[in-house]
Amino acid sequence: SPSLPEYFVVPSSLADQDLKLYSYSFIGRRMPLWSWNHPNGSALVRMANIKDVLQQRRIDQRICNAITRSHPLRSDVYKSDLDKCLPNIQEIQAAHTKLKQLCVNEPFEETEEKWLSSLENTHWLEYIR
Numbered sequence: 001s002p003s004l005p006e007y008f009v010v011p012s013s014l015a016d017q018d019l020k021l022y023s024y025s026f027i028g029r030r031m032p033l034w035s036w037n038h039p040n041g042s043a044l045v046r047m048a049n050i051k052d053v054l055q056q057r058r059i060d061q062r063i064c065n066a067i068t069r070s071h072p073l074r075s076d077v078y079k080s081d082l083d084k085c086l087p088n089i090q091e092i093q094a095a096h097t098k099l100k101q102l103c104v105n106e107p108f109e110e111t112e113e114k115w116l117s118s119l120e121n122t123h124w125l126e127y128i129r
Contacts, residue, residue, distance in 0.1 A: 009034035011066035018062070025050050025059050032063055041072040049083075087127050098122035 008031075010019060023029045030048035037043040045067060050056040064077040087095070099122045102115070119125065 011070040013066045013069050022059055095122050095124040095127055099124040
């Protein structure tokens with residue numbers, strides 16, 4: 001995948017041939033990507049959606065099992081679909097553009113109340129929170 005880094009962390013129980021095979025199932029071939037870990041062994045792993053709904057459960061279970069086996073305490077994987085609760089990149093870019101326009105075009109001192117409501121309407125603060 002051209003959007004993944006050259007090197008990334010992979011659970012040792014996943015063989016190279018499994019990774020190559022599974023990569024075709026993910027949108028944009030974006031395999032699960034380790035992003036962060038906590039000293040207690042917990043990790044944050046990002047993963048694109050799986051294209052084939054029929055294969056989704058099998059592939060998802062295989063990868064989650066590999067991640068669980070890699071955890072020092074063998075903790076179960078907790079999954080959260082962030083697409084449902086986070087803005088997409090286009091929404092973030094639009095909010096940033098609105099914020100820039102607001103900061104350049106609206107003098108704060110003259111219209112404080114209007115400026116603050118306009119700031120709220122950009123959704124920028126909501127997104128960065």
